[in-house]
Amino acid sequence: MPKQINLTSTVIRHHPQFSRLVTIPLDVVAPWNLENTTVIEGTINGVDLGRRSLRRWDDRHCWWIDLPNALCKKANIDTEDVVDLCIQLASEELPFELESLLNKSELVSSRWKAMTVAQQRMLREEIYAAKSTEARVRRAAKHLL
Numbered sequence: 001m002p003k004q005i006n007l008t009s010t011v012i013r014h015h016p017q018f019s020r021l022v023t024i025p026l027d028v029v030a031p032w033n034l035e036n037t038t039v040i041e042g043t044i045n046g047v048d049l050g051r052r053s054l055r056r057w058d059d060r061h062c063w064w065i066d067l068p069n070a071l072c073k074k075a076n077i078d079t080e081d082v083v084d085l086c087i088q089l090a091s092e093e094l095p096f097e098l099e100s101l102l103n104k105s106e107l108v109s110s111r112w113k114a115m116t117v118a119q120q121r122m123l124r125e126e127i128y129a130a131k132s133t134e135a136r137v138r139r140a141a142k143h144l145l
Contacts, residue, residue: 002031004042004088011067013079020067020079024054024087029063032089037118039125040065042087047075051090051128095127097136101144108144 009022040054049071057064067077077083094102102109112120123143130136
């Protein structure tokens with residue numbers, strides 16, 4: 001399985017109210033054996049993407065990555081631009097603050113285990129997105145205590 005995938009794609013936007021996005025053909029990420037939304041990291045035109053969700057778009061038979069306005073400005077990209085992507089699967093390790101909370105409380109651990117894989121992924125990413133340790137602890141506690 002390739003650790004990193006490099007490809008070229010075109011930035012698209014379906015409506016001015018929606019974020020821009022890039023699509024990735026099914027066969028390009030086929031070696032990763034993905035079945036559902038997966039967190040990736042990488043770059044777009046050399047600019048860090050951060051942790052982004054790679055989602056399946058069944059109608060178009062491809063995967064797609066959301067490109068928020070702030071990222072488009074930072075990477076100086078717009079709709080219809082051709083971009084170079086370098087992506088890899090992101091670590092699925094839990095943030096330290098979440099791991100610590102899970103180890104300290106049986107109640108928290110049982111609530112975590114009761115979540116679906118998608119719910120766990122969304123909470124993990126929300127906690128990772130916090131900039132400070134205090135905010136990560138607060139987010140973990142908010143959802144699990």
